[in-house]
Amino acid sequence: MKHKVCFIGTEITPSNDSSFVGGHVNTVVALSKGLSKLGWKIHIVTTPSRFLKNANFKFPWAEFHLIKPKGSYSSLEYNINFLIGAVRAIENINRCEELDLIHGHSGYFSTAIIPAIAKKKLSIPALFSLYCPARLFPSPVLGDKYGIKLLSESLTRIIAVTTNVKKSLLSCGVKSNKIELIPLCFDDEVFNNRSLSDDSSEPDSLFRKILFVGNADRTKGIDIFLKAAKLILQKYPNVRFIITLHEPYEVIQNIRALASRLLGSAVRIEGVVRNMAKLMASVDIIVVPFRSTEGISDIPLVILEAMAIGKPVIATEVGGVTEVIRDRENGLLVKPDDVHDLANAIITLLADPGVMNGISKNAILSAKCFQSTEVSRKLNALYLKIIDNKD
Incomplete structure (x- = not known):
């Protein structure tokens, strides 16, 4: 029987043609494809993209669950709507399929509230990948470090994508045994030097x-x-x-x-x-x-x-x-x-x-x-370790 994981993050938008809509967004899409090949069933709770208006959310390697928050992107109303909608979506998925893991993704630690709440309500291991130096919100707030430390204690693991991010988490008081270092990745089926070559037929190919x-x-x-x-x-x-x-x-x-x-x-x-x-x-x-x-x-x-x-x-x-x-x-x-x-x-x-x-x-x-094939293997090993309670 397949293991099942639910990814959470805003604007996780897949495409068939390597459209670029953001670093961590493209990483999550590449990871979901890689894990699917390793036998995982992937659910993705996300929001529509502001930039790819007609994105196709039907792919064989993941099932998408769209939340449409009210308010402008990154506003308080938008984030509260997404939090409530995402937790409900995770509960509904788990009711039907019994998830093995919950995994949030963001550049801001405040998004970790979603997997933390879901973990508490459903007793499912919850991870959170942090893609840039630790802060709760886009603008620094009083108590940033304390909030990050407190929230980290509600998570099973925190994944830092660089040593720099790991250092920022440690400086907030996050325990080192909570942090795993797993890098970003790119889709190596799309981005490689084998299947792509310069197109000399372009009008400005002489420049x-x-x-x-x-x-x-x-x-x-x-x-x-x-x-x-x-x-x-x-x-x-x-x-x-x-x-x-x-x-x-x-x-x-x-x-x-x-x-x-x-x-x-x-x-x-x-x-x-x-x-x-x-x-x-x-x-x-x-x-x-x-x-x-x-x-x-x-x-x-x-x-x-x-x-x-x-x-x-x-x-x-x-x-x-x-x-x-x-x-x-x-x-x-x-x-x-x-x-x-x-x-x-x-x-x-x-x-x-x-x-x-x-x-x-x-x-x-x-x-x-940094190939998605390689990074997916590392993430798969961590997932199995957590599920088997060998961590």
């Missing part, structure tokens, strides 16, 4: 292309990217810049106007890309100029996906990024909020194809331990 993936939040550093791009064009006029944003249409239009003023026809702005893997394969360099990873995946997933395809990544020295990128070996590291440092790093790669090729080869090797 060197540099990609930014993210949103308009200041933390993501799109302003730094645009300013660095302007400097690059002065030295390399044959470079083209591609920016993909999971943002509402009006926000994309505003960014498009700003980018056009700075870069003219050398920039292309897109919304949610329906085939991120194909787009990544078509560019030369991927830039991740985050100012911080707080409230975001501690290792931006786009870094791992790009490395798996064999694309050189330039990223800032923030959060858990330095746990995966070794400067000038499998990527380039730059200082956050530094336009000139970023521009110089891009020039380093454009000027020396040998350096670029060496980094690409090393990146492919470094990404292997």
Whole structure:
């Protein structure tokens, strides 16, 4: 008989075409596929995506249970609605199928309230994966550390996706024997250097292309990217810049106007890309100029996906990024909020194809331990250990 686990998290949105809607979201989807292949039945309690309006929630590897909270995303009303709806959904699933485990996923520890309540009501082991340095809510609040410590005691295990996240949990007083270190993962069926290749048939295939993936939040550093791009064009006029944003249409239009003023026809702005893997394969360099990873995946997933395809990544020295990128070996590291440092790093790669090729080869090797196949095995081993009461 199959073991059964229920994942909980907002906007966990699957796609057939590697659409990117967020780091931990794509990780949860990849994990559910991997665990399904290992014999698990997966239930996912989630909310509709703000960006993929017509997402298909019917997949053979998971059963989705949609909660439609009232209020705007991240508002108090929205979160309370999701909490109540998610706990009810878990109770209904368990009534029909008797779950073995409950597993919450988020960048904020407050979401752990859902698996903690479900554990208390149903006496089922509950885990929580934390994807960025520990805090209860998007904005720091008085008693953050105490709240995290108290909530952690109601959970069976807490999974930290990086050593940096683990350290932040320990600094809140979370017991070390409660914490497991299991990294983020990417879907290695989609993101790999075997099935993808550059598409020279694209209209701008004669140009060197540099990609930014993210949103308009200041933390993501799109302003730094645009300013660095302007400097690059002065030295390399044959470079083209591609920016993909999971943002509402009006926000994309505003960014498009700003980018056009700075870069003219050398920039292309897109919304949610329906085939991120194909787009990544078509560019030369991927830039991740985050100012911080707080409230975001501690290792931006786009870094791992790009490395798996064999694309050189330039990223800032923030959060858990330095746990995966070794400067000038499998990527380039730059200082956050530094336009000139970023521009110089891009020039380093454009000027020396040998350096670029060496980094690409090393990146492919470094990404292997983040493959969903590998990470799913680690999570499966932890699940079975907990179920068998051998922990």
